[in-house]
Each structure stands twice: as C-alpha cells, then as structure tokens.
Amino acid sequence: MRTTVRVYWRLLRAGFQRQSAYRLAALGGLVANTTFGLLKVAVLFATVRAAGGSLAGYDVGRMGTYVWISQAMLGSVNLHGRTDIAERIKDGRVAVDFLRPLDVQAAEITTEVGRSLFALIPRGLPMIAIGAVVGMAAPESAAAYPLGVLSVLLGIVISSATAYLVGVAGFWLVETRGLQVCYMVVSGFLAGLFVPIQLFPRWLLLVAHASPFPSMMMYPIEILSGRVGLAGALALLGAQLAWLAGVGGLGQALTRAGRRHLEVQGG
Template identity: 65%
Template structure:
C-alpha cells in the first residue's frame, strides 16, 4: 500500500483550452434532470410541506390574533404569505447541512474530482443548485398555490417584487449551498462531519426564518441572525417576494445576499485549496 499525496493541485483546465464555464451550465442541467427522476419523493416532500404549513398556520395565526391583529407589521394575510412561501422554499434551500461532497472526501473519491478540468467547488454547487431549482416545480409552486387557495394570503401586485424576488430566491438557494459546502469541506480535517451537519441544521433553520420570521426576534437575537448568511438563504427572498421589503431596501437585501455569496465562495475556495494540499488517499 502507498499513499498518493495531492500536495500539488492539478490545473483547473487542460492546457490550451478555454475555462470550462459551459461545463457548469451542463452540470446545473444534469442536477436538474437528476432530481426530476425522483417524482414520488417530490410528492412526499409536498405532502410534508403542506402538513407542517398548516401547523405553522395554526400557531402563527394564533400569535397574530393574540397580539391584537398585527405583530411586528405582520397581519394574518402577510403572515400566511410568509408561511407558504417559506414552506415552498423548504425543498430547495439546504438547511439540513448534508452534501454528497462530504462523503466523497471521506471515502477518497474527491481525488478523482480534483483530476477533472473543472473547479471542484463550482461544479459541486452548480449540480446542487440545479437539483434545488427543479424542486421548486413539484414542491415549491404547489405549496404556495395550495396555501393561497385554502388559507389565503396577501401578496404584492407589482411585478417588480416578483422579478426581484426570483433573483433573490436563486441567490438565496446558491448561498445555502455555498455555505453547506463549507461544512462539507471541513471533512478534509475532521473526516466525519455529521456533528457539524447537525449543529448547522439546528442553527440555520432558526436564523434563516424557517420557524418564525426573524423580525419577531428580540433585538439582540435579530442582530446575531443578521451577522450570519442564514437570512440571505430564506428570509430575505421571502421579504422581497411577499412585498414586506420594497424599493431601495429590497435592492439592499439583494446586495447583502451577493456579499454573503462572494464571501462563502471565497472561504470555500481557500479551504478547498488548503484541504487539497493536505489530502492523502490510500491506494495500491
């Protein structure tokens, strides 16, 4: 047995070729198609979305009514919009912390990934975002539509809110995977990352606004949440799509999302480079 070290990383592209940006688009499409194969799982996810959506309706509507009809600017209609849009995003935003890339690091398959003429980080995120975007079709849109029909909700009338909201939604999905990638890449040093995944799942859902809008947090907890990328994954897209945040403030939220995306991608790149130098794969 011998250990093959990857101290010197291979080039990101073959000599004499253009950067493989088109490959990331194909990986996105491949992820989209892969997720399309799991139709029964998507239906099961939709059922789960609706079940927990109605539970949130019961609890949060009671909170609004107990507060006299509004709480932190949320009335029944806007709270319903928050509930069903957040449930619709649940299948696309990674708040569970799991990524196949962590298993590839653990079993050594990542060595093969490093030999491919694409950036490992960008290839992983492009594939996962493709899967997530498909999930919006069988899980996201029906969740919102059913909630609107059975419960009702207050939504904006301006098309700008929906256009900017969709942009924010895609950025939020990407931020979720670029952040989860940081959890996965810790496997270069820890090997087993399940503990970090569980911690991430607990904290990210809370700070992202999955359970209650972060506007309901006390000031100190709201400041703590906003110091993390979590609101950029879910809460900010919801605020824009539901019309709670409009105008310059909405563009400001998108700017914050882009800043977190750039930051998590940069940290992921640095950790991948350091981890690649450290990686040793046992082989014959």
C-alpha cells in the same frame, strides 16, 4: 470560455435530472410541507390575532405569505448541510475530482443548485397555489416579483455554497455528520424557517443578520411579500451578493487548504 459555460450548464442539468428521478420522494415532501404549513398557519395566525391583528409588522395576510413561501422554498434551500463532497472526501474519491479540469467548488455547487431548482416544481409551486387558496397578501409593487425571483435564486446558491463549507470540513474532521446536525439546527432557526426573524429579540436578530442564513430564506420572503420597498429590496439583494462572495471565497480557501492537507496525508 464557451466550453466552460457549456460544461457547467450540463452539470446543472445533470443535477436537475438526477433529482427528478425521485418523484415519490418529492410527493412525500409535498405532503409534509402542506401538513406543516397548515400547522404553522394555525399557530402563527392565532399569535397575530392575539397580538391585536399585527405582530412586528405582520398582519394575517403577510404572515400567510411568510408561511407558504417559506414552505415553498424548504425543498430547494439546503438547510440540512448534506452534500456529496463530504462523502467523496471521506472515501477518497475527491482525489479524482482534483484531477478534473473543473473547479471542485463550482462543480459541486452547480450540481446542487440543479437539484434544488427541480424541487421548486413538485414542491414549491404547489405550496404557492395552496397559499393562494388559504390566504396570502400580494405585494403592492410589481417589481417585487422579478426581484423576489432573483432573491430566491441567490438564496438557493448561497445555501449550497454554505453547505459546501460543512462538506469540506471533512478534510480535517473526516466524519462530518455531527457538524451537519449542528448546521441543520442553527441554519433553520436563523434562516427564518420556524418564525420570521423579526419576531426575535433584538440581540438574536443581530446574530441572525450577522450570519448568511437569512439570505437563504428570510430575505427572499421579505422581498416577495412586499414587506420592503424597492430600496429595501435592493439592499437585501446587495446583502445576498455580499454573503455569496464571502462564503464563496471562504470555500475556495478551504478547498485549497484541504487539498494540501489531503496530499500530505495521502503521501
């Protein structure tokens, strides 16, 4: 057990260190996040003011919190659907992964989470600092901070686990770039990247809640912004855990089915 934990810890560190090599890319991401964050502030603040100062429970302060936390999480939450497993399936290297004494899904997700955690340093924290200067509303309860951090971590893991599903579709599709594009469009919209999902029509809001995407970004924002109380925060955390279990179980099933398919095709 201790050896297994040590191995996954090293995979987490390897993912973190691998992403830290791309420092100029992180700087470029920070500039892009800041630019789009300021654009979103201008548009959404004007929308709130035009609605009389409150829109779906968002005033200017809470809308600012939404904007800057979503921008802070953008580099760490996998909403683009790209994963290493897709390439390894395409070129056949996944056969070597199956020979290793590690769970293929767990190893892939752990490495991806390590890369995502690094992005919080050069891109996430500066976004929060900029938001504090531009204008953000602080939560009324101090419990929102530890619960929010836990929710952010769960959101990162859920996004990695869901993107893994796109990658393992390569066992049947071989080329997954088209699926990745569809995933990127749908996930960003339903996760609340562009506007809070509370602004959606009711039918679309129900569609969003019936998917894992709000668990990646919108639920952590709701908790960190203090829009939900302690009971609401615990309910959102419970929903995240449920989605993680569901997506993780589906990933296990697809990995086993894909392995059988790969063996049949490979002879």
